[in-house]
Amino acid sequence: MRERYVLVFSLLAVATSFVGDCSARIAPDFIHPCNTTEPACLVQATKDAIPEFSKGLPHLGVPSLDPFVVDDLPIQLPGIKVTFFDGKATGLRKCEVLNVEAFLEKNIFNLEVKCNITIKGKYTAVGRLLLFPINGEGDAKIKIVNSVIKMNIKTKYFKDNDGRDHFGIKSYKYTFDYGERIFYTITNLFKGNPELSNTVLNFLNENWRIVTEEFGQPVVDYAINVTISTAKKFFDAVPYDELLYVPIPKY
Ligand SMILES: *[C@@H]1O[C@H](CO)[C@@H](O)[C@H](O)[C@H]1NC(C)=O
Numbered sequence: 001m002r003e004r005y006v007l008v009f010s011l012l013a014v015a016t017s018f019v020g021d022c023s024a025r026i027a028p029d030f031i032h033p034c035n036t037t038e039p040a041c042l043v044q045a046t047k048d049a050i051p052e053f054s055k056g057l058p059h060l061g062v063p064s065l066d067p068f069v070v071d072d073l074p075i076q077l078p079g080i081k082v083t084f085f086d087g088k089a090t091g092l093r094k095c096e097v098l099n100v101e102a103f104l105e106k107n108i109f110n111l112e113v114k115c116n117i118t119i120k121g122k123y124t125a126v127g128r129l130l131l132f133p134i135n136g137e138g139d140a141k142i143k144i145v146n147s148v149i150k151m152n153i154k155t156k157y158f159k160d161n162d163g164r165d166h167f168g169i170k171s172y173k174y175t176f177d178y179g180e181r182i183f184y185t186i187t188n189l190f191k192g193n194p195e196l197s198n199t200v201l202n203f204l205n206e207n208w209r210i211v212t213e214e215f216g217q218p219v220v221d222y223a224i225n226v227t228i229s230t231a232k233k234f235f236d237a238v239p240y241d242e243l244l245y246v247p248i249p250k251y
């Protein structure tokens with residue numbers, strides 16, 4: 001009889017300590033809060049967080065960014081309609097962190113990263129490409145080498161239902177430098193005409209910068225939008241005081 005009590009009691013103790021742990025800290029272990037907003041610390045903390053963060057945090061409602069699934073992305077270009085589907089983007093977890101700045105009073109957060117990103121999937125393309133009528137359907141792979149992404153984020157603060165402070169994202173701007181090189185591998189650009197498909201693919205690769213400036217914008221807008229909304233979900237889940245050990249400004 002006595003042993004049974006002990007058992008029940010220890011189970012209860014274990015259970016309550018779990019509950020206690022959960023309410024104590026929501027942020028995952030790879031979040032290493034800085035004690036100041038010194039860029040050196042923010043850069044290190046961001047480096048520490050990216051590899052795990054980009055895998056996603058399902059229990060906090062934060063989806064994976066690497067791999068990042070692209071189910072269906074229509075891209076309307078002058079004269080040609082491209083649809084990219086069954087796709088996957090990878091590489092984010094290995095981004096190099098170049099700079100991170102936070103100006104808490106001014107609600108400014110800047111982030112600069114350098115990344116190699118590979119996007120792979122299927123596509124259809126109908127319309128005109130350069131001078132040729134195009135009706136393509138096949139596999140596409142885009143490899144982006146050493147692109148530099150700079151984000152300027154306007155932050156805000158807000159309280160959740162329990163009265164805890166959170167970071168919020170009010171708006172953002174970004175610049176995207178396509179980097180050193182982009183490699184396109186696209187099959188079957190012109191159905192039934194491998195020679196022409198190959199010639200045009202070579203042309204795309206030789207003129208990768210102009211080509212990318214032409215059609216890259218909607219893709220990058222989409223990718224940045226997804227990244228920002230993922231960050232928002234994270235900030236909604238994890239309170240300010242678990243992300244940064246610096247008193248929150250009055251707001
Ligand atoms: C912040 O300060 C605490 C206590 O002094 C220390 O243990 C911790 O390592 C510091 N964090 C960072 C990221 O420097």
Ligand SMILES: *[C@@H]1O[C@H](CO)[C@@H](O)[C@H](O)[C@H]1NC(C)=O
Binds near residue numbers: 094096145
């Ligand atoms: C990207 O790949 C290139 C070539 O493979 C490599 O030299 C470079 O260090 C990589 N950059 C990053 C940010 O990982």
Ligand SMILES: *[C@@H]1O[C@H](CO)[C@@H](O)[C@H](O)[C@H]1NC(C)=O
Binds near residue numbers: 225
């Ligand atoms: C991001 O995507 C959402 C949903 O797809 C859209 O409603 C929103 O306007 C987009 N935001 C920006 C800033 O592009």
